[in-house]
Amino acid sequence: MNFPVQQAQGPDRIGQQTAVEQSRAVAEVQAAIYVARQFPRDVGRSRSAMQAACGSMALADKAFYEFPRAGGKVTGSTIHLAKTLAQTWGNIQYGVSEMRRDDEYRQSEMQAWAWDVEANTRHVLTFVVPHAKFVKGKVEALLDLRDIYENNANNGARRLREAIFAVIPDFFIDEAEELCRETLNKGDxxxxxxxxxxxxxxxxxxxxxxxxxxxxxxxxxxxxxxxxxxxxxxxxxxxxxxxxxxxxxxxxARITGAEITSKNGGGRKQGPPDDDPWAGQPTK
Known part of the structure; x- marks a missing residue:
């Protein structure tokens, strides 16, 4: 009795579910391009929406960041401002995803991207995030899953900000940053x-x-x-x-010799440091 021989699945063959997902992705891209061309952005309307957003303290209050580096400080625009500009500029898609996690080498391969659908300009950043953090001059491994997730999210947000800013015109970004600073200066x-x-x-x-x-x-x-x-x-x-x-x-602040005043001196009296547990206590 002869039985039908089943041929091995070759590397060029794909499963039905994979084929469906590939077709869906292609149709989604084509639909996005079609809609963007049918409804192109109005630069004047985009600027008006951006100006209204940057004129509110709700955005300006979280539009910038600051952190120390090499004895100085680095400032710039946050992911919050980047996402707002992407929404007001219009016809932009963006995202960040963890492509692969390697627990043996304690690192994640991630990708951040931004796509101007109307101009068909895409900026993609693929990067590796170690499961570690730098604390007090030392590198410490991250073992808790929540710590790894937050570390990946923070690194992904920074790359996503770069990707979004790469597909938005500089004049649009510069005007938004200036308006946010003016809003902060004026206050509420x-x-x-x-x-x-x-x-x-x-x-x-x-x-x-x-x-x-x-x-x-x-x-x-x-x-x-x-x-x-x-x-x-x-x-x-x-x-x-x-x-x-x-x-x-x-x-x-460091105390210099010139700042130390004597009992009979007329200079400003140096008070106890903020973390002195005996500050303000009478001496015996």
Whole structure:
């Protein structure tokens, strides 16, 4: 009795589900291009939408980041601003995904991309994220799944920001950043005195007193301007997002010989450090 011989599946053959997914992906791309050409972006309308978004404190308050590097600081636009500009510019698709995770080598291969469907311009970034973090001058491995996820998400957001900005015209980005800074400088319509007090209060919740704020800005609180408050807001958001540590943003001042006053001196008296547990206690 003869039985039919089943031929081995060759490498050029694919499963039915894979074929369906490939066809769906091709149809989705074709549909996106067709819709973008049928409804092209109106630059004037896009600018109006961008100006309205950047004129609100809700966006301006989280539009910039700040972190230390090589003895200085690096500032720039956040992923929040990038996504808003992609939405207002229109006809842009973007995303980030983890393509492969290797637990043996403790790393993830990821991809971030942005595609201007109307102009058919695509920017893709493929990168490897180690399952580790740099803490106090040392590299520490990440073992908890949640820590690995958050580390991948943070790295993916930075690459996604770069990809989005790569497909949006520079003039559009520059105008948005300038408007966000103007919004921060103006504040929410409150007098400058109230804004100063509000800034001092939010930093006090982080254990940072007004003296350290004055030291950072190089001016006393009665001389602060709207730009100074805006800079403090950027620093505060970076602290909340854990992009910078308190010690890095507000380093303790060093005491020099000229600042040490004698009992009969007329200079400013040097008070105890903020972390002195015996501050304000009478001596016996």
């Amino acid at each position: 319509g409150k007098p400058i005195e109230q804004r100063v007090e509000g800034a001092i209060k939010v930093f006090q919740q982080l254990g940072i007193n007004a003296d350290r704020l004055e030291q950072k800005l190089g001016r006393t609180r009665d001389q602060w301007s709207g730009a100074d408050i805006a800079q403090l807001l950027i620093t505060h958001k970076s602290l909340q997002r854990r992009e910078i540590a308190v010690e890095e943003a507000f380093p303790q």
